[in-house]
Amino acid sequence: MRFFIDTANLAQIEEALAMGVIDGVTTNPSLMAKEGIKGAKNVNNHYKTIANLVGDRDVSAEVIATDFEGMKSEGEMFAGLADNIVVKVPMIKEGLKAINYFKENGIRTNCTLIFSAGQALLAANAGANFVSPFIGRVDDIGWNGLNLIEDIFNIFQKQIIDTEILAASIRNPFHIIECAKLGADVATCPLKSIEALLNHPLTDKGLAQFMEDAKKLS
Numbered sequence: 001m002r003f004f005i006d007t008a009n010l011a012q013i014e015e016a017l018a019m020g021v022i023d024g025v026t027t028n029p030s031l032m033a034k035e036g037i038k039g040a041k042n043v044n045n046h047y048k049t050i051a052n053l054v055g056d057r058d059v060s061a062e063v064i065a066t067d068f069e070g071m072k073s074e075g076e077m078f079a080g081l082a083d084n085i086v087v088k089v090p091m092i093k094e095g096l097k098a099i100n101y102f103k104e105n106g107i108r109t110n111c112t113l114i115f116s117a118g119q120a121l122l123a124a125n126a127g128a129n130f131v132s133p134f135i136g137r138v139d140d141i142g143w144n145g146l147n148l149i150e151d152i153f154n155i156f157q158k159q160i161i162d163t164e165i166l167a168a169s170i171r172n173p174f175h176i177i178e179c180a181k182l183g184a185d186v187a188t189c190p191l192k193s194i195e196a197l198l199n200h201p202l203t204d205k206g207l208a209q210f211m212e213d214a215k216k217l218s
């Protein structure tokens with residue numbers, strides 16, 4: 001399972017790149033707003049900066065229009081910023097039309113705000129390259145977000161659908177491990193969840209012992 005980092009923060013992207021563990025970046029309007037990016041020109045420049053920073057790795061840039069024509073022009077503009085931009089489109093009827101249009105015009109898409117297997121199937125049939133089921137938000141309402149990953153994986157496998165499952169709304173390292181077990185192609189994670197995977201008390205204890213014994217070597 002590949003990791004993407006779920007942020008628009010350049011320092012966090014650089015940190016994850018330096019660790020060598022990420023194959024892409026996902027953003028959304030909330031993450032862009034968190035970085036204080038304002039105005040269409042600055043938003044586009046920020047996407048361009050991220051796309052350049054990560055080389056040929058994927059960068060999902062989310063449209064804010066909710067009508068077909070608006071999504072079409074915004075998506076075409078994003079796709080023109082860099083070759084590694086994937087246009088992120090919401091799971092609504094107009095979004096499906098936009099995904100279908102982008103597919104026919106060679107623009108890759110990530111269908112976001114997926115909360116059911118039926119939505120994932122629709123997005124895949126419309127031609128999305130990625131579907132983004134939001135597992136943390138499903139958990140937040142007392143359901144099981146990981147069941148959604150399992151359902152989509154089983155359906156895509158049985159139906160021989162090559163749309164990639166991009167597990168999103170990851171809240172903790174447990175989500176990441178379970179997504180890997182369930183067959184997600186990608187998990188997009190906040191840096192803190194990726195870094196949480198590093199932790200093990202026996203690693204800390206073992207390293208402390210090695211450092212103590214290393215003193216005897218000099």
Ligand code: E4P
Nearest residue numbers: 006026028132137168169170
């Ligand atoms: C990424 O593609 C999603 O927009 C993001 O993972 C949503 O995460 P949240 O539910 O923590 O806002």
